Amino acid sequence: MPIFLFLLLSGLVLIYINVSAVAPGRKGKLVALGVLVAIFAGMSLRGTLAGSIVVSFFSVWLCQALLFYIPWGIFRLVRRSVIRRPMRANTVLVASRVLLAATVAVTLSLIAYGVPHNARYVLHETTVELPATVAGDSAAPANFTAVFFSDVHVDPLFDRAKLERMIADVDSIKPDYLLFGGDLADVPTGTLDEWGYDSLFKKLTAGAKVAAVAINGNHEGMQEHPGSDPGAWMRKVGFVFLDDATECIGPVCFTGRTDFQVARRRDMERRPLAELSPTDSSRPWILLDHQPKGIEDGYSGRLPDFAFSGHTHNGQFFPGNFVIHLMWRLVYGEGVLDGVPWLVSAGVDCWGPPVRVGTDADMWVVHFIVK
Known part of the structure; x- marks a missing residue:
C-alpha cells in the first residue's frame, strides 16, 4: 500500500507539471489544479452517479496520460543534459497542448469501445x-x-x-x-x-x-x-x-x-x-x-x-x-x-x-x- 500511494502521488505530480504547461503562468496552474480537484472530488463522491462518471474518466485518462508524459519528460531531461539549455517556451506550450489533446482522444476511444464490451461477460x-x-x-x-x-x-x-x-x-x-x-x-x-x-x-x-x-x-x-x-x-x-x-x-x-x-x-x-x-x-x-x-x-x-x-x-x-x-x-x-x-x-x-x-x-x- 505505501508503494502504491507513492506511485499515485508521483503520477499526480507529473500530471500537474505537464497539464500546467498547456497555458502560460497562472492560467496553466489553475487548469492543472482544476484537474486534480476534479479527481479528488470524484473519489469523495464515488457513491453518486456524477462521482462515478468523473472517477471512470480520470481513471482511464491518468493511465493514458502517464504513457505520454513519462517519455516526454525523459526526452526533455535527456535533451537538457545534452544541449544544456531549456526548450523554447512556445515549443513546450504547443507540445503540451498536443499531448493533452492526444491523451483525451485516446481515453475517449477506450471508453467508447470498453464500456459496451464490459456490458457483456x-x-x-x-x-x-x-x-x-x-x-x-x-x-x-x-x-x-x-x-x-x-x-x-x-x-x-x-x-x-x-x-x-x-x-x-x-x-x-x-x-x-x-x-x-x-x-x-x-x-x-x-x-x-x-x-x-x-x-x-x-x-x-x-x-x-x-x-x-x-x-x-x-x-x-x-x-x-x-x-x-x-x-x-x-x-x-x-x-x-x-x-x-x-x-x-x-x-x-x-x-x-x-x-x-x-x-x-x-x-x-x-x-x-x-x-x-x-x-x-x-x-x-x-x-x-x-x-x-x-x-x-x-x-x-x-x-x-x-x-x-x-x-x-x-x-x-x-x-x-x-x-x-x-x-x-x-x-x-x-x-x-x-x-x-x-x-x-x-x-x-x-x-x-x-x-x-x-x-x-x-x-x-x-x-x-x-x-
Whole structure:
C-alpha cells in the first residue's frame, strides 16, 4: 500500500507539471489544479452517479496520460543534459497542448469501445479432476458442478441487466454450488437495499442446488463501517459467508479466507491455514481467497484440492492488462500456485471505470469429476 500511494502521488505530480504547461503562468496552474480537484472530488463522491462518471474518466485518462508524459519528460531531461539549455517556451506550450489533446482522444476511444464490451461477460466452462482419495461417502454424489464469479463492484454505473443475465444463466446451469470470490459492491449495504439488489441477489443464490458460498474482498473492507455490514448482507441474501472459516456443505468442504486488506483494516492477522484445514479428509477441499497470492509461507499440512480467486481483473484495460503480469504469478485463468490447482477470474465487472479493453468480464462453470 505505501508503494502504491507513492506511485499515485508521483503520477499526480507529473500530471500537474505537464497539464500546467498547456497555458502560460497562472492560467496553466489553475487548469492543472482544476484537474486534480476534479479527481479528488470524484473519489469523495464515488457513491453518486456524477462521482462515478468523473472517477471512470480520470481513471482511464491518468493511465493514458502517464504513457505520454513519462517519455516526454525523459526526452526533455535527456535533451537538457545534452544541449544544456531549456526548450523554447512556445515549443513546450504547443507540445503540451498536443499531448493533452492526444491523451483525451485516446481515453475517449477506450471508453467508447470498453464500456459496451464490459456490458457483456464470457461464460467459461472447464472440467477439473479430483483424486479418488477424496471421493467421500459412496452414498453421496462424487461429482459436482460449481459456478464461480467474482468482483461485481455494484456502484451507480453497474448494469443491472448483467446481474439479471447472471441469474438466468445460473437458473439454466443449475449448479450444485454458486461460489463468489469477493468485492461485491462499492456502496454501503443500505444503498444496495434501496436500489433493490437484495431481491436480485436472493434470486441469484436460489439457483444453487446445494449452497451459495461467498467470501469478502478488499473492497468489503472499505464498506465495513457503522450502518454497513457486507458479511451480514451476503448472509441475508442467501450466501454462506465464510470469513476465515471452513464449512463442509454436502459432499464438499469450503474454506473462505479473510482478505488481506480486510484483515489489515481490522488490525488483525489472518488465521493460519492449518487451523482451517477440514477435519474430514474424505471430502474435497475447495479454497476461496480473493487475492491469488497462493498458500502462506511455512504451511506444511494438507493442500486444498482446488482454489478460486479474483481481484486482478486481468488488468481490465490498456496498459493494465500488460503491467498486471509483473505483479502476480497467476493473473488469469487456470494454473497452479504452490502446488494447488488454482483458477483466477477476471471478474464479472470492474472497479472504477466500467471499461474492458483487451480483457473480458467472465463467469466460470467448473465441473468437478472424481477419478
